[in-house]
Every structure is written in C-alpha cells, then in structure tokens.
Amino acid sequence: MKLLNKILDVCTLGLAGIGGLALGFLLLAICYSTFSRVVFNQPLSFLMEYATYTLIYIAFLSGPWILQQRKHISVDIVLEAIHPYKRKVMTTVTDFMGAVICAIVCYFGALVAIGNLQRNVLVMDTMGTPQWVLVAAVPVGMFFMALQFLRHFCLDLQEIKAMKGGTS
Numbered sequence: 001m002k003l004l005n006k007i008l009d010v011c012t013l014g015l016a017g018i019g020g021l022a023l024g025f026l027l028l029a030i031c032y033s034t035f036s037r038v039v040f041n042q043p044l045s046f047l048m049e050y051a052t053y054t055l056i057y058i059a060f061l062s063g064p065w066i067l068q069q070r071k072h073i074s075v076d077i078v079l080e081a082i083h084p085y086k087r088k089v090m091t092t093v094t095d096f097m098g099a100v101i102c103a104i105v106c107y108f109g110a111l112v113a114i115g116n117l118q119r120n121v122l123v124m125d126t127m128g129t130p131q132w133v134l135v136a137a138v139p140v141g142m143f144f145m146a147l148q149f150l151r152h153f154c155l156d157l158q159e160i161k162a163m164k165g166g167t168s
Helices: 002-039 046-070 077-078 082-118 131-135 135-164
Strands: none
Touching: 002 046, 002 135, 046 131, 046 135, 077 082, 082 131, 082 135, 131 135
C-alpha cells in the first residue's frame, strides 16, 4: 500500500508540475500577445487560443494535488458547527461521493477523448487543434482525483474506527 501511495504522490506531483508549466505558458503567452499587439500592431490570435486551452490543463491536472493537500473548497461553516465524529462521517461520505463522481466523469471523458481521436475531430480555431488534445486532460485529472478521494476515504474510515474505539 505504501508503494501505491508513493506512486500516486509522484504522479500527482508530476501532474501539478505540468499544470504549473501550463500556468507559466499562459502568463508568457498573454504577455507576448499583448506586447505584439501594442508594439507591432500584430495580435497573435493563435496564442490567445492556446492560452485559453491551457486553462483546461491547469484546472484538471492541478486538481488532484490540491485535493491531496485538502485545500479544495469546502463548507467549513457547517463542518465546524457539528461534533467531530459527525464531521468525520460527513467528510467520509463526501470523499466517497467525490470518488464516484470523479470516476464517472473520468469514464465518460475518456469515451469522448477516444471518440474525438478516432473521428479526428478538430476545434474550429486558427490552428485546427485536435479536440482530443483538449479533452484528454479531463479523464486524466478525474482519474487521479478519484484515487485521491479514495485515499482520503480510506484514511477517514480508519479515523472513524479509532474515534469509535474511544482513542479520540
């Protein structure tokens, strides 16, 4: 189990790194596009299109790392108002539901990406970008988010058992 956790950690960190690189590309592309528009009076529309596409990669590839750190959005006002045991039970249920939802989105996202690849669907942009390139980030990100939710689910179950046993 420790080996699987280590592999998941490395993959998650790698995806976050790719998301960080995409964010850096986004920053540079927008700056250069603005610069070329002002200085050379030649806007580079394809750069803005690709900068827009990187938002997909930033969201879906960085999401598993944010989830791993438990830095995602949660309704703290509700959780803080209830007993710690009930809070842990709610968190566990949420982790399970998150894993199921992410697995479903991963499955259907993979079907869409594979279908786009097989049919050679292109985005109607200036570069004719293959649509599967954009959609592929969805199943990859959702797969690793589902694994992170499952990891949290297992850890939360262990904590619930410890709380029930009176050790907390």
